[in-house]
Amino acid sequence: MSNYKYSTLAVHAGQYPDPLTGAVNVPVYLSSTFELTGIGTDKGWDYSRAGNPTRDRLEEALAALEGGFSGHAFASGMAAIAGLVAMLRTGDHLVCSSQVYAGTVRFFDRIVRHYGIDIEYVDTSNLDAVAAAIRPSTKLVHIESPSNPLMVLTDIAGVSEIAHAHGIEVSVDNTFLSPALQSPLALGADIVMHSTTKYLNGHSDGLGGALIGSTAEHKERFGLVQKAAGGVLSPFECFLVLRGIRTLPLRIKQHEENGRAVAEFLSTHPKVSRLAYPGLKSHPQHELAVKQQKGFGSMLSFDLGSREAAGRFLGAIKIFLSAESLGGVESLASHSATTTHFALSDEERESLGITQGIVRLSIGIEDKEDLIADIDQALGAV
């Protein structure tokens, strides 16, 4: 399978006919338990928390798409992040990008810190800052690139080199680009994390998360976390992600085309400032985006100057739905300060540059001219 090109992998990795019936789609095995064949023997599965045939297929597909050793499906992106840090111990030091989804910060600060794990937020777009943050107790550097919502990039190969020189692992939240547009493991990272809720599912009809490891030890580690902690994805939702994956390359082509067109339109609009889209030459890290990404995706953000202006825009937009989340076929617009980054304090948001005027767009796969016309009329109401 691994020598096939990407679109072929998306359709076929993990998605072969059911050996029992020949069904061309992966069956949804709605069974919590499996009949044993004897004392201590089974047909490959014994209990669905430890493993389920539908989940196995999704995990196989995820590993293939990211070029990893094993895939592990969790109940949500946050459950995957919980799985990622589950094996850290008291006294361990975790370096995390300061620009990340605020739910990650909420989980690290309000839960993981209580286990005596030292969490340090670092501007990982600055490799010197990453090198300076490394301590003898550092076990993991977790980065999100591009970041939510300001589209700040981290040099994945650069961070991996620094971390590996000290025997430290690097994990990358690859949610914003999907495996179709960025391959963190090929760039040197050790573990990839996804909220499959977004582009991998692609239809906004199910939460999900994933970890993709690059070694046999990761397979054992994350397999244990799934079985012992239990935050696994249900068989039905595994099926939905598998179905979404089949059209991922096609969807991403349209997302990408629309994302570029909308970004270009916004780049000339007088009411828009601080437009963040790595595909624009004006983005300060455009060259890094060209180097480490296979495309620029369909996430972008911009500043309308005030909460009131953002509110007027979101009130006037018609095709775009004013809603949290991203990566679905439908276009979404959100006010970052009161949705994805609500978990941060005003001071934290201010220090990161997530001001009250920031609006984030997830550009869907509708007709790009309709989307631009919709944004144009909504900006007219600002």
Ligand SMILES: Cc1ncc(COP(=O)(O)O)c(C=O)c1O
């Ligand atoms: C970049 C990123 N990582 C992780 C998550 C968490 O994923 P989930 O909502 O599936 O738990 C999100 C959710 O918005 C996200 O945007």
